Amino acid sequence: MTTLVGLDLAGRAVLVAGGGPVAARRAATLLDGGAAVTVVAPQLCEDLVDRVLADEVVWHRRPVEQSDLDGVWFVHAATDDSAVNAEVCRWATDRRVWSVCASGASLGTARTPASTRHAGLTVAVTSVGDPDPARAARVRDQLAGTLTMGTLDLRHHRRGSGSRGRVILIGGGPGAADLMTVRARRALFEADVVVTDRLGPTSILDSLPGDVEVIDVGKAPGRHAATQHEINAILIDQSGRGRVVARLKGGDPFLFGRGGEEQQALAAHGIPVEVVPGVTSALSAPLAAGIPVTHRGTVASVHVTHGHRQLDQSALDVVVRRHATLVVLMGVGRLASHVDQLLAAGSDPLVPVAIVEDATLPTQRVTRAPLRQIVEAAAARGVKAPAVVVVGAVADPSLLAAAPVDAATLDAAAST
Structure with a gap:
């Protein structure tokens, strides 16, 4: 029977026998846990070379010896020779040092679980009886998905004294x-x-x-x-x-x-x-309404502003000169004033405008009309906040054949 135990190896000496990719992965996990890692191997793969050059691990360039276990708390036997791995694990067992054998889980006294970290927790899965790492990994991945997308209570229920919020x-x-x-x-x-x-x-x-x-x-x-x-x-x-x-x-x-x-x-x-x-709703609200804020051959940039006050000169310029899409957040309350500003600044009265209410929600609604008639169209439909206002050629309902346009929207556009 396998008992799952978490070992605190932070600051403790750990031996990794082997210098290949498996040894590199095991060393990386140990380093993440704060262990003091020594690698013994005649040669190292590139990942381990980088660790050595960064002074993250100590490397002894030779085959592993029994004396390498002196003073260590934990051993990973990960050479490319299963007989050597078995012998290293025997040495560890004789010394009552926990060991993991990469070439055969039953040869060591511990197993490396399939684990995932989430919200300050480590969730680990290991098989009982005969090792079955593939099955453990599949279950781990499903648990990780539940932790990520579910509604599990992930709060800390035990905090140390003096814990900071x-x-x-x-x-x-x-x-x-x-x-x-x-x-x-x-x-x-x-x-x-x-x-x-x-x-x-x-x-x-x-x-x-x-x-x-x-x-x-x-x-x-x-x-x-x-x-x-x-x-x-x-x-x-x-x-x-x-x-x-x-x-x-x-x-x-x-x-x-x-x-x-x-x-x-x-x-x-x-x-x-x-x-x-x-x-941000500045991009997602138009998208939900089938409006691309940029479109090749139409406009290549977008200007985002808020509607709490009068539009500034840069917002007016992007519409008058037609070199960007104007997106106004929180602009329903001052819609009439903004339209007056744009027309007075020289904007084309026929520039398309769309107002997207409750974007992405079941109550989403889109109102479209030319600039000169958008205030009247919005009043007729009772447009309310929260809503996003889009001004520019991209708001033309004919731009994308698949743009979702409801009947009332088409009626408002057809009346121009």
Whole structure:
């Protein structure tokens, strides 16, 4: 019967007998665990040569000898000669030193499990009875997929005294939960506290363990649940209690997400911050509507701005001169003012415009019209935030034959 035990080899002497690719892989794993690795072999493969040149391992250029086991805690027998490997493992057994035999698992006193690391955990699989490394590897890979894509509780439930909290700034993507990145999803399930905006994949919050505290600081039109100063204070307070805090934002945290301000505030208090990039709605919302923000032969660049204030000169120029697509985030409230600006600056009244509401969600809706009529079309359809405005030739519904255009959109365009 095989008993699975985790060995702490950090700072301890370990011997790797052999200099080939298998020995190199075993040495790399041991080094990752902090072991002091000595390699004994007449020749080394390129990966091990690099380790030696970097002073990561000690190399004795000769065949392995019994005296090489003096003072070691663990042995990997990984030469290209199975008889030598067996003899090295016999030496180790006689000395009551744990050993792994690369050419036959039953010859050593330990086995190398198929393992995966995830959220500060190592999950290992090994066969019972006769060695079956291929089966162990397949099961390991399936477990890794469950850990990555599932909704397992990955929080630390036992922390050392004086453990410091930290904050993870998570870009949640445009709204659909399945457009979160793998890393974003994993980070969310490591958190003790989630500080969330109104936008982004808020539906996933229902999957969190019941004792995870969720703090809603989302801003809605006409309602501000918390000022940025208050949000910063919440992050500092919660992480200061030793908690892992997930700051869940829509889109990407650094694209008009004020994530940089939050990181600055946390850094000023010495709080560790991890940033998880997200899929920004500036690109994904047009894509979900069948609009390429760049298209060969049409436009080769894109200009992204926010719509809280008047458009600046650079935003006006890209439309007037038609050398880039203009994408306006959070621009529904000032749509009429922006259109007036563009027309006054000399924009073609017939330049196509598309407004994408609730991008990637079941409630997604697209409204299209020429610049001079987009305000009227938006009012007629009751367009509301959150929405992304796209201005430029790429918003023409005829550009891509497969562009998803609903009947109401076609009616708005046909009325011009």
